[in-house]
Amino acid sequence: RVQDGQVTIAKSLLLLQDTDQALAMRRRTFREVERELKSEGGLPEVRDNCEKTKVRELESKVETARLESELATLKENVSELEGRLYGGAITNVRELTAIESEHSAARRNLAQVEESIAPAEVVAEHARQRYNELTKELDEKEKIWKTREVELRQELNRVGIEFNEMLELRNAEASGIPDADLSRYNRLFRSNRGVAVVKVERGVCQGCSVKLPVGELTRLRHSDGPIPCSCGRALITEE
Numbered sequence: 001r002v003q004d005g006q007v008t009i010a011k012s013l014l015l016l017q018d019t020d021q022a023l024a025m026r027r028r029t030f031r032e033v034e035r036e037l038k039s040e041g042g043l044p045e046v047r048d049n050c051e052k053t054k055v056r057e058l059e060s061k062v063e064t065a066r067l068e069s070e071l072a073t074l075k076e077n078v079s080e081l082e083g084r085l086y087g088g089a090i091t092n093v094r095e096l097t098a099i100e101s102e103h104s105a106a107r108r109n110l111a112q113v114e115e116s117i118a119p120a121e122v123v124a125e126h127a128r129q130r131y132n133e134l135t136k137e138l139d140e141k142e143k144i145w146k147t148r149e150v151e152l153r154q155e156l157n158r159v160g161i162e163f164n165e166m167l168e169l170r171n172a173e174a175s176g177i178p179d180a181d182l183s184r185y186n187r188l189f190r191s192n193r194g195v196a197v198v199k200v201e202r203g204v205c206q207g208c209s210v211k212l213p214v215g216e217l218t219r220l221r222h223s224d225g226p227i228p229c230s231c232g233r234a235l236i237t238e239e
Helices: 004-086 093-175 179-191 214-222
Strands: 197-201 235-238
Touching: 004 093, 004 179, 004 197
Parallel strands: 197 235
Antiparallel strands: none
């Protein structure tokens, strides 16, 4: 017959384990809610993308304006060079050759700038459209997050209260368990992912599903407290 002390300790440990598992679950929930609150529903990332896109749009507009200004300057330069080149006032061959070279270089630069303006305008327009899209997305997310944040803070408060109440219960449950059994239980609970105490049903350990030898069953029945399973993973108790 299982001794009364063993039954009391075994049941106490099982109750404590249920409480510790519930505490662990609430601790995980609390941390998950905290992480979601910290993430702000992805708003920081959208804000960052929005700001970077705005900067790209402004940079593209500045580049387009620079190219347009350079284009106007080059056109004036080409026009001035052509006036000198074809005005008939130049009689020196060396001067004529120099102006022709300068004119050719100016025309090449003018063509390059003309070719660069359209792509720059496309980049600026794409950045503008993307900025508008992100601004709309940011506005929608901020509205959603405003409601979600309230829900999360309420959840955080609720879980925190439940955790504290359960922790008081846990301390009360643990106070009636012998120090040696409690210490062993705590060690096994940590090392076995929240399962330190398991039942033996029909001679089988419900933790590892291994049938216990007759000697182990006899030892369990006559023990003053729970004993470790031969698998070394959990304490054993028998109803």
